[in-house]
Amino acid sequence: MKNRPVIAVGRSNIVTGVAKTIKAHFEKHPLAIVNVKGRAKGTSVREVVFKLEQATGAVLVSQEPSKVILYRGWGAGDNPRRNGSNTGKNASSQGAVSPELLAAIRLECGFKPREGEDAAA
DSSP states (O other): OOOOOEEEOOTTOOOHHHHHHHHHHHTTOSEEEEEOTTOOTTOOHHHHHHHHHHHHOOEEEEEOSSEEEEEOSSOTTSOOOOSGGGOSSOTTTGGGSOHHHHHHHHHHHTOOOOTTOOTTO
16 A cells, blocks of 8 residues: 555644645645644634635545545546635535545545445445
């Protein structure tokens, strides 16, 4: 198994630098594994993930207690969405990643399928 690059969010929860790193990472890789250990007290992982989704235009694929996987939201031959109006999980981007792709990504990365998902899919 090859090493997967991991990006970490620090205790200050400042996501701008991490978002820039993730965007640069997305230029070469479709997935980003982000560790959110040691975040500021009173901040949930979901809050940090939401900020990262808004800043990068990524889509949450999987969430563990201290690790999340984000998908860049565009294919290898496509150009990334550059304007800020299409970032996050608004109505135009919710269908960007099919359930089959999400299941395959979870399987490939060794994560458990979500409830209601068929492990064989």
